[in-house]
Amino acid sequence: MIFISWSGERSKQLGLAIRQWLRRVLQSVEPYFTEVDIDKGAAWHTEIAEALKKSNVGLIILTQDNLTSPWIMFEAGAIARSVERPRVCPILFGIRTADLSGPLSLFQAAEFSQEGLRSVVSTINKTMQKPLDEAALADTFEMWW
Numbered sequence: 001m002i003f004i005s006w007s008g009e010r011s012k013q014l015g016l017a018i019r020q021w022l023r024r025v026l027q028s029v030e031p032y033f034t035e036v037d038i039d040k041g042a043a044w045h046t047e048i049a050e051a052l053k054k055s056n057v058g059l060i061i062l063t064q065d066n067l068t069s070p071w072i073m074f075e076a077g078a079i080a081r082s083v084e085r086p087r088v089c090p091i092l093f094g095i096r097t098a099d100l101s102g103p104l105s106l107f108q109a110a111e112f113s114q115e116g117l118r119s120v121v122s123t124i125n126k127t128m129q130k131p132l133d134e135a136a137l138a139d140t141f142e143m144w145w
Helices: 009-025 044-054 070-082 102-106 114-127 134-144
Strands: 002-005 057-062 087-092
Touching (some): 002 070, 009 114, 009 134, 070 102, 087 114
16 A cells, blocks of 8 residues: 655645556555545544555655644654555655755655656555566556656
């Protein structure tokens, strides 16, 4: 499962767009996005905790507005501790790697760009039970970019 962490309206919109796009590029991937994947009436904190436990990749959607968000820090830490080889991928929108501080600066970040997202998709592909071969992944990425 791919957990998409967001905080704030801009981050939410970007996260939702990435969720929809990822499902096209890597059709067997299961992106989890709280805004649409938690049923109404569900205990949201329990749902999020379960999704974090099941996730082997976390996409942390970062903007200038949410660099110090407690929820972003909590979710990144939960993913980093939840699996043997976690992948926490900060995706930077309108900010640079140099803008990161604290725990998030310890992870390899990707800019919200074609090359940045290509590297994120490659990372996700490597964690899948049946990854696409590199040529198929490149073709699919280009088609949906």
